[in-house]
Amino acid sequence: MRLELQDIRKSFNRIEVLSGVDLSVTGGEILAIVGENGAGKSTMVRVISGAHPPDSGQILIDGEPVALRRPEDAMQRGIHVIYQEFLHNIFPHLSIAENLFVRDDEGRFGSLFVDKRKMRNEAMQVMEQIGLKVDPDAPAQSLSVAELQMLEIVKSLSHNIELLVLDEPTAALDEKEASRLFLLIDSLKKEGIAIVYITHRLEEVMRIADRVIVLRNGRVTLDRLTKTTTASEIVAAMVGRSLEDFYPKESHVTGDTAVKVSNAACADKFKDLSFIVRSGEVLGIGGVAGCGKGEVLRALFGVNPLSAGALALEGRTVEVKSPKQAIELGIGYISPDRQAEGLFLKQPIFDNVSIVSLDEFVALGVIRSAEEKERVEAVVKGLNVRFIHRDAEAGSLSGGNQQKLLFGRWMMKKPKIMLMEEPTRGVDIGAKAEIYKLINAQAKSGTAIVLVSSDLPELIAMSDRVLVMREGKIVAELSGVENNQSNILHYALGSNT
Amino acid sequence: MNATILKLVKDARAAMMLVIVATAIAIATPIFLTTGNLLNIVLASSVVALLAAGQTYVIILAEIDLSVGSILALSGVATALVLQAHSVFIGLIAGIGVGVLAGLINGLLVTKARMPAFIATLGTMSVFGGLTLYITQGNPISVDNGLFLDIGQANPLGVPFPAWIVLAALLCFGFLLSRTRFGRHIYAVGDNPEAARLSGINVHWIKISAFVISGMLASIAGFILTARLSTAEPTAGMGEELSAIAAVIIGGTSLMGGRGALLGSFIGAILLGVIDNGLNLLNVSPFLQGVAKGLVILLAVFIERNSDVMQLFWRKIQKDPVGRRFPEKPVPDEGNKQKEVRY
Incomplete structure (x- = not known):
């Protein structure tokens, strides 16, 4: 036919x-x-x-x-x-x-x-x-x-x-x-x-x-x-x-250690994990599905708290027991499943952005809406989000725009540490490139970023340094020319080639 | 243009239905539009309106509270008993305390004990109702405290006191829902509890608060009913939880959570009151009133669920060249290229 x-x-x-x-x-x-x-x-x-x-x-x-x-x-x-x-x-x-x-x-x-x-x-x-x-x-x-x-x-x-x-x-x-x-x-x-x-x-x-x-x-x-x-x-x-313009990687690594994780463990998901992230640095974590890379982020954000080990932010040891605490400590998290765990699809676009920053323009629990609107507008401007009306529901946006909205949410909050898992999953190429620019912008402002991704080209291009995990442990730390696809696969799969 | 009108029909369907029903009744009987009768309607709707206000919070959270009728009776009886020996102030505190405690129990069952709200509040409905009957041994308790009876019977500025209470509740709780961080969190949790948790919102606390608000408003409704009748009836409020839920649904709040507003629920409550009142004035058999109310509920939900069908109908009348067949909602990605705002 x-x-x-x-x-x-x-x-x-x-x-x-x-x-x-x-x-x-x-x-x-x-x-x-x-x-x-x-x-x-x-x-x-x-x-x-x-x-x-x-x-x-x-x-x-x-x-x-x-x-x-x-x-x-x-x-x-x-x-x-x-x-x-x-x-x-x-x-x-x-x-x-x-x-x-x-x-x-x-x-x-x-x-x-x-x-x-x-x-x-x-x-x-x-x-x-x-x-x-x-x-x-x-x-x-x-x-x-x-x-x-x-x-x-x-x-x-x-x-x-x-x-x-x-x-x-x-x-x-x-x-x-x-x-x-x-x-x-x-x-x-x-x-x-x-x-x-x-x-x-x-x-x-x-x-x-x-x-x-x-x-x-x-x-x-x-x-x-x-x-x-x-x-x-x-x-x-x-x-x-x-x-060529696709991975617009900029490096903004500074000398200050923003996050220090020592001997961290979480139930049966990962153990004996130690690493640091400097402010302005993008630390990539790679590994095959089930290696525990996503669980690390969820533990640091307090979703499933660490069962052992220590977390220090800017030299101060902290304990994170819930996402609420994590946010108060200056940690942000972008979940891999934006619809199930990220967005409020029935709520207005602007409300989705301001939800974690409400405290900044609340007096006695009452939202100062003019200030909210102004602040959200400023953030959304930088996101290049396309929408018909700010009161339209977030669910009316395309996948890429929804993801940018999540970035906007955290850019408004300005966390010191940003944890992101599969930030470009299910997003079209144009929006991907824009999200990479948002990652750059966050790094530039001094945020320490941990990027977990299954998309190897993205992981390699956007990270200053890559940790490879296998079966709940860090098996390699790669940077510079070593940070390439075959090395990551080699360590992730544990092959002897 | 037509989309705007249809959105209005959908969003303001309770208000429009109220206008249509009220106009029809006003044409049929001149008594309807007299001041006395209108105040009657407000007075008669006040109990359902207060229950519906609390229920709105709970339903936006995608939960439900079936126990409000029983809480109303329990706190009415508690207040009446306390009033036999104490001042009005203590009596009101006791009544509200009962409502808050009952709401707290509901909230804890739904969150900490992880029970579905329908089952949990079905259980507490029976428990609170049974307790009320046991405490009173089934007998009404009369109240003769003049100050307390004023809650139901006074007419400041010529308007029944319960109407003032309802107005105050509308303003307070409407403001709380639409203008505060707490209200924003209610919508967020109702829309997506997991995302709410990851946004640092204490989901359990929000849900418990909503049940407490619902219980508290039920106890205030209990004061009104007790004061109006000068007695606390152990069976007061029976079935009112369903009227309240109906008012909320008519008012446009979604049972799926995440959407709704307080004003709609109030209008829904008034609409139910207008239907009761109008059918009484028209000497329609009281047995048919349930039928009329049921039809209004069905119509309200029909408009919500079928707004796209109505859009098709609308286009047909307007001979719009674009409208061809439905449902073919525009794919959001692809539909908004030309109208989009770019930031």
């Missing part, structure tokens, strides 16, 4: 999100679509799936103009979409087989009573095709996110399928699970299925896609075979600037 979109336009509330997009994809081809948040990728997917019919433009299948007015239209033509939010489609308490054949329109397993054995056998068959080895009678909730995603793909395979659209499929997967997914995608490609792959991650594009399309502000700014393009060309097309 060959799907073509010609001059597709789509607006919401008179605001154009897709401004004349052309693209085509053929059976047996993997087309990657990349772009920043807000570039129009998700709308694009919804046009293809029939969920958002375009305002104008043509959709052709094998040269014939077709109308995809509803998702059913697209499905009938063999177009299936695995959305980022595919977990909503899973019935956690039903068995895997039942989930697989939850839509049994033809009544293959009986119309009134279900032939469970037949269903089980067919489930085994389709799952075998893609190498998913699980018990079809187990409840779906016993599967990992990666397996559930495979299940979703298998589900679409049980119908006629000619085009599979995957929207950010690796967002929730680790490296190993992602590799498995890529194998599956590759085998689907070999069967002649056309694949549209939406992603943020350039490595994946270069690794699996045959062709790449870059969307920016609702337009296609690049359409190339991956063989003939480079990562920096793609980034330039995405953000309209080049990769």
